[in-house]
């Protein structure tokens with residue numbers, strides 16, 4: 542006897558109604574789109590090889606601590622990072638917020654971080670919600686990274702009933718594709734040690750730092766008590782992030798992960814996919830950075846300005862000097878070449894599944910638009926004046942080389958209310 546409700550429900554048109562050929566065609570189509578998608582490095586999709594491997598993954602229960610492929614991934618990432626233990630989680634937001642929650646004990650307390658940091662701007666208020674902490678934000682004067690002195694200025698280190706003592710400092714590396722200088726991080730660790738304040742790293746793209754600088758991951762992680770290492774961004778896993786740190790810290794974070802609803806049960810296929818991505822994609826990041834540099838030079842040659850130095854795989858553009866908007870570029874690139882970019886924020890992100898031809902196609906569209914909008918570009922030059930034009934062009938050439946000097950102006954801050962102060 543069917544349940545009474547089933548009589549009133551429309552028939553389900555589930556994915557399984559597609560046949561194998563249709564499903565394959567859909568995935569081939571998706572792979573072709575991803576090869577031309579510059580919106581983020583999170584858009585990468587599992588390869589056929591990865592999907593085949595996932596079928597062979599272990600089938601244990603991760604909450605019971607019984608899944609071999611998950612345990613192996615956690616151990617591998619922890620060993621690479623030079624830390625005692627690792628915890629595989631669903632997302633980078635979860636590994637960051639678990640770390641923050643685990644470091645903190647008893648409010649009132651504060652967490653010091655960069656005003657542009659993901660943990661502050663883009664984790665749905667997690668520092669306040671999960672950690673019950675007040676964020677103290679640093680507005681990096683050089684526009685690149687926080688100095689030790691700026692961090693210390695925001696740390697509350699003396700007991701005073703009016704304020705919340707600082708119990709954690711969070712660093713993001715890379716931040717908007719920019720690399721935090723390692724010697725500064727070593728200095729920062731020494732400075733916070735004086736006040737027994739732990740240091741956490743949102744290392745969603747720390748892999749890129751290792752690929753670019755040639756420094757081993759363990760050395761990059763050395764100044765930190767805990768590090769969040771995303772696998773679903775540049776590394777190309779479908780899902781996941783690993784939090785690494787001391788054994789006791791990770792054991793406590795595992796406890797909090799359960800209360801966050803993040804116990805994953807049969808996580809083997811995801812863990813094995815992530816391990817596969819790690820061993821096959823990590824070595825390819827250098828080529829991704831080279832492609833980003835090529836794109837950056839091509840953009841500057843066509844009159845587009847760069848907002849930030851291209852140090853890894855991100856290219857931040859300002860199209861105004863070329864006479865058009867990022868939104869116009871977005872529609873034209875999509876309509877003419879099937880190339881996707883984000884707008885209105887001018888962020889282009891390279892990843893290992895971007896095909897070289899997509900870079901050429903994007904540059905062709907930029908060149909075409911710049912040609913059409915010469916009048917608008919001239920008006921921009923008249924409006925801002927010769928000195929500013931020269932400065933923007935000089936700075937953009939420098940940024941395309943991955944270099945910078947003085948103070949970096951852009952891009953606009955992620956939290957609009959903070960933009961006015963910057």
Ligand SMILES: Cc1ncc(COP(=O)(O)O)c(C=O)c1O
Pocket residue numbers: 583631632633634635637659660713743745746771773782
């Ligand atoms: C720097 C940084 N940290 C953390 C995250 C969070 O990762 P997830 O999207 O897996 O939650 C992101 C996501 O884009 C990020 O860019």
